[in-house]
Amino acid sequence: MLESKQMTRAVLAWLGLGSNLGDREANLRFACERLARTPGIAVEAVSTFRETAPVGGPPQGAFLNGAVRIATTLSPPALLAVQKAIEREAGRRADGPHHGPRELDIDLLLYGDATIDTRELVVPHPRLRERSFALDPLRELGVDPGTIPRRESPRVIRDPAEFAAHCDALRRGGCRLGLVPTMGALHEGHASLMRRARADCDRVAATIFVNPLQFAPHEDLARYPRPFAADLALCAREGVALVFAPSVEAMYGKDFISRIAVGREAVGMEGAVRPDHFSGVATVVTILWSLARPDFGYFGQKDAQQLAVLRRVHQDLRLCGAIVGCPIVREADGLAMSSRNVYLQPEDRRAAVVIVAALREARARFLAGERDAERLVAAARERLAGEPRCRAVDYVELRAPDDLAPLPKGPIGPARLLIAARFGDPATRLLDNARVDVDEVLAP
């Protein structure tokens, strides 16, 4: 009388059984018997048991494998809890080696025609079709392997509501979700964000959207590179689960007008050259955050001012999760990776490395004892001026390392040097930055 009494219909489910420790056949029989005695489970059919070679894990003995078909009113997580309890009863230790020898393995292979993607449980298993030790007993129990749902990876989603629903389902399934917002034209810098996200999170969603709000009318919105197939291949390689790639119309309806107004972090530097840029970035990122509600969102340190602006908006608007800034990834010669590097003709591309030389110059002088901000900036500017293919220097600024606040007067302490300069015709703006007080590697 204390809980909801909604009753559930029985669902057909298939469990895989395996044992390679102890009396293997007795272990499998024990599993069947315990399942049959569990409330909410009726065992309908048991396959023959067959011997199979182990797949993965340390060197170990052959498995005895089989499968059972059950009708159950238990939900998949409840079923999983029962499976684990039976494994323990069969003597399996909680702290046994991962994928090592075990008395009993019970795996939920199929649950009706449901696809389940939670932290604890993925059904059908992504590699089920490749595993004869599970497939053969399933066939014997009447499952046609061709009917097992396939899983697209990454899953490409165009519709914002569908993206939100998918992210929500992952979170409800206990997954930590990492978000990697991009404008596509993915390179090793983006890949490094995805790898970090994979290390931190259970699932990674990448977004590919060239956001018109952050381009001024004269900027390169139309010619911005959009190599979608290559981008998707990179996402697949990096184990991204979801790629959200909406159209402009899907993201911004016809009466769209709201903006995130940003503050002092957006003043100066890029903000001076590109007046509405950061408001456009903050707006799209806020929207992506609303849709995905990530546990972590990943941004490159290369766009240092963007990172500072987004950290402020994230904190002010209490967006969920955390923002993670990731190190700059560089080409072999040290140039910071950027989707816009492809705009450069070969000679300009070679010349552009002067930006890195300028950063190194300022750092070398700082490490040699120079603490005067103006002289450090002048040294960097001098290096840039020595490269005739550098068509313009938009700014060279020393700022506080993380929030990029202007430095107080007097000898400087920890600081970041930020450079924007133009190369080629039409001119391509390149950004770079580095701490002057830390001996970070400036080439790979």
Next chain:
Amino acid sequence: MLESKQMTRAVLAWLGLGSNLGDREANLRFACERLARTPGIAVEAVSTFRETAPVGGPPQGAFLNGAVRIATTLSPPALLAVQKAIEREAGRRADGPHHGPRELDIDLLLYGDATIDTRELVVPHPRLRERSFALDPLRELGVDPGTIPRRESPRVIRDPAEFAAHCDALRRGGCRLGLVPTMGALHEGHASLMRRARADCDRVAATIFVNPLQFAPHEDLARYPRPFAADLALCAREGVALVFAPSVEAMYGKDFISRIAVGREAVGMEGAVRPDHFSGVATVVTILWSLARPDFGYFGQKDAQQLAVLRRVHQDLRLCGAIVGCPIVREADGLAMSSRNVYLQPEDRRAAVVIVAALREARARFLAGERDAERLVAAARERLAGEPRCRAVDYVELRAPDDLAPLPKGPIGPARLLIAARFGDPATRLLDNARVDVDEVLAP
């Protein structure tokens, strides 16, 4: 090998058993036996069974009640699934009358010292302390009722992160969450929002925060009423689960600067009189949305322009869930309820009802065939002008009913008349609005 193999420690849990249909004692014994045979459950002790009178539900026979203490590795939802399966095995029908006679009831009374608040399961049950049919067997099994965690209702939360965590836990537990953002000084209008939220949702969170961002320097921020104890009592009466009442410092850190920039919905009317008001409202609502992530948020139609602005921001920024606009609640004489009505001296309070008369006047003329917007507005203005205690009329405008877009030239169709007028000294601004084309009741 397909799932995570994290093993769980056994937890002590207490289940209540009840039966008032069929062989009651056999049903309770059946439950104990089935529990004992369930993987992941060890039955440690069974209380005596005793007869109790039914509590709630239709007229029905007496219950036989008892309790069992188990050690279990099953999670509470898995345990619940097993309980339901055993109830079904005992013959209980899925479609039996709610709280009617049943062969078997198994209720999770205590699960270790956990407090659980999900859609399906609340542990300990909020009324467990009042239920001797559950308490007496628990006592027999060694539970001291004084140690059962008490539940504060509503729970008052001051810290934004704590509020977010609570809302998140409710959502993860499958609860639909309703949000009622308020500035406190709650009245029957707010109560009507809470009741609507209760009807739509599993849990309701109300926020009480006098938001400085939406007050101009000359406005009534300091004197805005803050009767917190009365507000809390109203929330308790309306079954609100969470009250979020942060300080200004907790909501807005010292470097807080971000704002939601709003669009054409904020132009004119209140936007003309209070230039930054709607940006301030949109900003705090976006923050509350980030924290609570409600399924539904409730706002009164009285602040029609606020509702239109928030609908736009909600849609543009893809805030989760939906915004629900709720009808205006009125005093006995028809005056729209407002927290600011308390500012009025009795004679001004009586005079203020002229706003309702003006709305009625315009509607009567529309329903009599008048379709000229200027003449409808003039008729309403004339009524207001007839009341000497009306110190100023800020605006009288006819707009589109929902998004409040200006009406096209020519004979009008469906429309909403919006009025802002001032009464008393210092002047109190009162807002009201009504459809002119629909015969809504303008007094309760």
